Amino acid sequence: MTVHKPTSGSVVLSWLPVAAMAVVAAADVVAGPGVGFLPLVSLGPAFSGLVGGWRRTALIGAVALLVCVGLGLYDGLFEERRGFTAMASVAGVTAAGIAAAVMRLRREAELASVRSIAEVAQRVLLRPVPRTAGPLQAAVSYTSAVAEARIGGDLYEVVASPHGIRAIVGDVQGKGLAAVETAAVVLGAFREAAHDEPDLVRLGERLERSVARELEGEKFVTAVLAEFGSEYEAVFLNYGHPAPLVVRESGSVDFPQPQSFALPLGLGAHGSEGPRPYRVVFAPGDQLLLYTDGVTEARDPGGSFYPLGDRAGLLKEPDADRALEALREDLVRHAAGPLHDDAAMLLLRYHDHAG
Incomplete structure (x- = not known):
């Protein structure tokens, strides 16, 4: 059980009523009967x-009330109506x-209930990824833009399918329940299609159709799909999402880009061609980080973006969870x-079990 210690601010607020009454009483005694500080006792x-x-x-x-009676007697106010009025x-x-x-307590209880329900929904929507899937080790991190928030529009998943290990990281446009509903649609479609579709492109097309049925207007979902088969390579489909980060065993860093950029999921009806798969060598000892733009677009007080490539050395930690x-x-x-936007990160490490 987590014990929450009171902060200095909450302690000050809890003693504020007592301090207010003490100040009023002291001022009344010092100033004498003629000043009329007595009604200010109600500040407590x-x-x-x-x-x-x-x-x-x-x-x-x-x-x-007791202070009021005492000061009223001291000031002689009960000889007239002023004491009773106070x-x-x-x-x-x-x-x-x-x-x-x-x-206020009722509203706080209702808010706590809503947050609890949202937290349960978040666990159902973004269930824990498998720690290992074939030769891959996985770790995930989700940082909300609001400290109190429990749910948002970023999504991730790893599925060990008959056609290889498949992963997705995406970012739903917008916030709130609408974004959560869209994320649920994308994840539900991905989890099902990852097992059914032997081809990664067809999997992406199925996601496009599912999202297009749910979204209206210009809403969209950026996403990157990754597939890991028997060969030492990763295959990507990028729907307008930030490029993956690949960290080689040697320590070199790369952000592999697609040959041509495609529109996000939900905008395929605009007539553009879907993304083309592209392949990247992914061998034992290599690491792959899929992330949302809340990571690379995070700014410091001077306005500089987060230099993800320069921070790749932090992933040298042997334990994937601690590294992330x-x-x-x-x-x-x-x-x-x-953060000004939610930040989701999915780290995948290639471990050679034969070694």
Whole structure:
């Protein structure tokens, strides 16, 4: 179980109602009866209703009433209506604070429920990739652009099919539930077609038809498909997606590009020719990183893009998960704050089991 320690900011807010009442009481005592600070005691339950629970707000309100009575007696205000008016003000603000606290806690509970459902949906949609598939070892990383977010439009999958090991990494245009629904369509179609279609091009055409049926207007999905067969090579289909990163056993780095660029999935109806497969040597000891543009388009405070090729040395770590985590942490440090776009990375390593 994870224990969340209160932050310094939350501690300050929790003590703010008490501090407000203490300041008002001290100012009233110092200034004397003629100034009229007494109604400001209601600041205590007012602040408590904004940051605390309803029980704490009721307690702060009770304390505020006691302070109000004490100061009213000290100032001699109960000889006239001012003391009773101040008490009515404190009681009214306390009641309003309790109501505000109850409504806020209900909204927070509803938000927590929605986030929990979204997290479950994310696990179903982006299920863990197999750690090993044939001679390949896989690791995946997903960094949301918003710290609280649990779900987004980036997608990835690895399938060990009768026709070879097949992988996809994609990025759905847009955000929110619409992007999630589209990602679910793409992943569902890929998981099924990866087993059924013997040819990678036909697999891509099937994805195109599935996406075209679901999307409207100019919406699209960029994606790169990869296939690994019995030969020491990888075959790619690129639908307007960033080029894969290949890190050789020697440490050299390459971003293999297609001979011609194709439109993203969902825009095939515009009459353009689909992507052509291209082959890249992928031998034991080599690494392949498929990623979304949230990685390469992450900027530092000076506006410079993340230099992925220069950071490939971070993938030397023997453990694939730790290597990818080191790259992710370096990406976050480069951005020096929350990313402006989701960033998904799929690392595939070729291990020669015979060696």
